[in-house]
Amino acid sequence: MTIEGIPKExxxxxxxxxxxxxxxxxxxxxxxxxxxxxxxKTVVASLCHTDSMVTAGKFPTKLPCTASHEGTGIxxxxxxxxxxxxxxxxxxxGLPKGPCGSCVNCxxxxxxxxxxxxxxxxxxxxxxxxxxxxxxxxxxxxHIPDNVSFTSAAPLACAGCTIYRAIIVSEVKKxxxxxxxxxxxGLGHLGIQFARAKGINIVxxxxxxxxxxxxxxxxxxxxxxxxxxxxxxxxxIQDLTDGLGVHAAINVSEHETSADLACEVTRMHGYMIQxxxxxxxxxxxxxxxxxxxxxxxxxxxxxxxxQQMLHDVGKHNIKVETNLFYGLEEVPxxxxxxxxxxxxxxxxxxxxxxxxxxxKVSSS
Numbered sequence: 500m501t502i503e504g505i506p507k508e509x510x511x512x513x514x515x516x517x518x519x520x521x522x523x524x525x526x527x528x529x530x531x532x533x534x535x536x537x538x539x540k541t542v543v544a545s546l547c548h549t550d551s552m553v554t555a556g557k558f559p560t561k562l563p564c565t566a567s568h569e570g571t572g573i574x575x576x577x578x579x580x581x582x583x584x585x586x587x588x589x590x591x592x593g594l595p596k597g598p599c600g601s602c603v604n605c606x607x608x609x610x611x612x613x614x615x616x617x618x619x620x621x622x623x624x625x626x627x628x629x630x631x632x633x634x635x636x637x638x639x640x641x642h643i644p645d646n647v648s649f650t651s652a653a654p655l656a657c658a659g660c661t662i663y664r665a666i667i668v669s670e671v672k673k674x675x676x677x678x679x680x681x682x683x684x685g686l687g688h689l690g691i692q693f694a695r696a697k698g699i700n701i702v703x704x705x706x707x708x709x710x711x712x713x714x715x716x717x718x719x720x721x722x723x724x725x726x727x728x729x730x731x732x733x734x735x736i737q738d739l740t741d742g743l744g745v746h747a748a749i750n751v752s753e754h755e756t757s758a759d760l761a762c763e764v765t766r767m768h769g770y771m772i773q774x775x776x777x778x779x780x781x782x783x784x785x786x787x788x789x790x791x792x793x794x795x796x797x798x799x800x801x802x803x804x805x806q807q808m809l810h811d812v813g814k815h816n817i818k819v820e821t822n823l824f825y826g827l828e829e830v831p832x833x834x835x836x837x838x839x840x841x842x843x844x845x846x847x848x849x850x851x852x853x854x855x856x857x858x859k860v861s862s863s
Contacts, residue, residue, distance in 0.1 A: 502530045502538060502576040505632065512629035512830045513563040517556035521566060521629075521834070523827060529626070529634045533597070534580035537637050539572030539590055542854045543653040544628035545821075546833055546846040547685070552776065553623055560624055566830075568594050568621050569656040570628025570635070571649040573854060581637040591652045591809060592628055593639025594620040594660075594799055609664075609801040612639070628653075629830060631850065641806045646813040648860045654685060654819050654845040655808065657799060662690040662751070663808040664800035665772045666697070669747035673698035676745035678736065680761045681752030682719065683710020685845045686774065688820055690749060691717040693808070696815040702736055702745055702764070706754070713820060713843045729760050736764045745769065753777040762786035762794075770795055820844025825852055 509528045512521045532538060544567040553560055570592035574584050584590065595611065597618025604610040619625040621635060643652045671677045671694075679690050683705035694701045695718055703719035705711050706726050714722045721739060723732045737744055744766035750758050753775045759782055761771045768791045773780055786792045800808065811817065820843055824833045833846040849855055 502532065505530055505538070505575065509631035510827050511565045511626075511631070512567070512827050513565050514554050514560065515563045517554060517562070519554070521554075521830060523830070526565070526630070528632050532576060532578040532634065534578045535637050536578045536634050537574050537581055537584050537590070537640065538576040538632060538634055539570065539592065540575050540854065541570055541572045541628055541631055541633055541850040543571045543649040544848050544850055545569040545653045546837055546848070547657050549623060549657065549776075551838070558623055564622070564624070565626035565628075565630050565633070566622055567627040567629040568592075568623055569653050569658070570621070570633055571643060571653045571656070572628075572633065575632070577637070584637050584640070584642075589643040589649070590635070591641045591643050591656050591805070592621060592633065592635045593641065593802065593805070594623075594657060595639045596621055596625055596634075596636040598636075598638065608803055611801050612799050629827060629848065629850075639802050641802060641809055644809055644813040646860060647809055649855055649858060650821055650823065650847055650849070651812065651819045652809065653847055654821065655689070655812065658685045658845065659689050659808055659812070659819075660800040660805045661774060661798070662686040662749070663693055664804055665749045665774050665797050666690060666693055666699070667804065668795055668797045669749060669770050669772050671699050671747050674700070675747075676700045676702060676740050678702040678704060678745040678748040678761065678764045680704045680725070680748060680750045680757050681710075681775065683707060683713040684751060686751045688713050688717040688844060689817065690751070691719045692815070692817045693811065696811060696817065702739070704732065704760070704764070707840065709841060709843050716820070717818075725760060729756065729763055732760065733763045740766070747772065749774060751775050755781055758782050759786065762790070762792045765792055767791055769793070772797055821847045823847050823849055825849045
């Protein structure tokens, strides 16, 4: 379908060459929608670690590609088969776009994001949210509740969905112990809050002063500095957990020792959930063989869990630590500061400040 009333061109931040800075320029506005697609007027888009992996050429991304897979916006048009969104709706962008709908993964609700025949994930394989308009799939996107803001929802599109599903995959229950290695980052500080809202006891581990401070701000009561060394950290956590260790650990750190540490703090026969994406995950064989630690990988959540996450954010007043930048022109500075290691929380770009000012978020 063709969309009327939309400008022919728009500003976009794109990867045009691997290992090079983003280029900000005018590109054609997407005005042709497939059956299940929706066109969003972008309000907020945020930066994620995966964006740096795209620029580094870690994925077979076809260039040029508009960056950012964490977006929010207002529906301006819908495809012919879209029934769950209408013009004017507030939306958190879904990452998966164009799943085949017929493979084994597509047949199971929370496996659809693993479709191997998918068109791509926005901002990674196809154009993303660092633009004045962007196109997403109605089958993976979510309605933003009235009590959740555009600026809070944008970082949740990947970081929130990812850590939320990791907690579900860990199978920890209310009253159990869960460790997060790398807890003082964008995913980790959300994981602390999600777990606490579910009544799970949290052990937060980080190796940066800024990260440890964010763990405390997020509400973690048991915080450990990984710089003390694995042996000391493990002993302290075992002392806290009747000598057993946590029921499960989630690793969101790419440090070469972090996966090992996540296994070491976990009790025998427990789960280690690997979320971080280093080139290689290194774990001592003793953890897998002699302690029977079971490793699970996890991607983002599907639509059902993502929508559930957004409702939990509103219900439990989950706070997203954001660093706001205004205008797509500020994206290069966002990237520079986020890579400095001194930023607490998520770097978020307000793409359309006029629309953001109109937003009225309820308190309940």
